[in-house]
Amino acid sequence: MRERRRLRLGILVLVSLVLLGAVPLYFGVRTLSHDPVFDTLDGLDVPSWAAVKTVDNVSGSRWCLQDCRLRERTIESQQGPKETAQAYEQALARDGWQRWKVARCPEQLPDQPAKGSYTCWRRDELTLDLWVREPACVPPPVDGAPAPSPAPSPAAETCTGSLVSVKVRNAIDDERTGPQPSTDPSLTGEDPFPTLTDDPLGELTPSPS
Structure with a gap:
C-alpha cells in the first residue's frame, strides 16, 4: 500500500510539473510567433469594405540580429483609391500615427513616380508606408505562358476597387530617419597623403651626433 x-504521489507531482511548465511555454511560443504590429493594423478603424482580403508577410528578425523585421500587408478594398486612401489616413491619424514628410517618400526613382496615393507615417519606434492604387486587373502569366494581350477584355472592364500596401519597419532600420549622405563631388575632404616638395623647411631636422 x-x-x-508513493507511486500515485509521484505521478501527481510529475503531472503538476508538466502542466505548470506547459502553460507558460504555450503562451511564450504564442507571443514569439505573433507580431503585435499586425494586431495594431488589425485594430485600425476602417470600414469593412476597405479590408476585404488581407495577406501578411514578415521577414527579418524582431531583435534586429542581422536584418530588422519588415512587416508587409496587402489589402483589397471594394472602393476606389481616393475613398480607400482617405479611410486609411483617417484611421492612422486616430490611432496615433503622424504624417511623416520625408524626401524619399515614396521610395521610388524620380523617373518612376508611384501611381495612386503614397504617404509615410511615424509612431514611436516604427515607420509606416501606405500605398493605395488601382488594382492589377491583368492576370499574371501562368506556368511560363506569355502575358495576355494588353487589349481591353470584359474582365478588365469590370475590375473595380483598389489595392492597399502597408509596409512597417523599425525606425532604426529605416535609412530615411538619419542624415542623408551628400553626393556633392566637392565635399571629398582633404588628401591624407602630403604632397612632397623641394622645400627645405619640409625636411626633417637632423639630430645632433
Whole structure:
C-alpha cells in the first residue's frame, strides 16, 4: 500500500510539473510567433469594405540580429483609391500615427513616380508606408505562358476597387530617419597623403651626433 501511495504521489507531482511548465511555454511560443504590429493594423478603424482580403508577410528578425523585421500587408478594398486612401489616413491619424514628410517618400526613382496615393507615417519606434492604387486587373502569366494581350477584355472592364500596401519597419532600420549622405563631388575632404616638395623647411631636422 505504501508503494502504491508513493507511486500515485509521484505521478501527481510529475503531472503538476508538466502542466505548470506547459502553460507558460504555450503562451511564450504564442507571443514569439505573433507580431503585435499586425494586431495594431488589425485594430485600425476602417470600414469593412476597405479590408476585404488581407495577406501578411514578415521577414527579418524582431531583435534586429542581422536584418530588422519588415512587416508587409496587402489589402483589397471594394472602393476606389481616393475613398480607400482617405479611410486609411483617417484611421492612422486616430490611432496615433503622424504624417511623416520625408524626401524619399515614396521610395521610388524620380523617373518612376508611384501611381495612386503614397504617404509615410511615424509612431514611436516604427515607420509606416501606405500605398493605395488601382488594382492589377491583368492576370499574371501562368506556368511560363506569355502575358495576355494588353487589349481591353470584359474582365478588365469590370475590375473595380483598389489595392492597399502597408509596409512597417523599425525606425532604426529605416535609412530615411538619419542624415542623408551628400553626393556633392566637392565635399571629398582633404588628401591624407602630403604632397612632397623641394622645400627645405619640409625636411626633417637632423639630430645632433
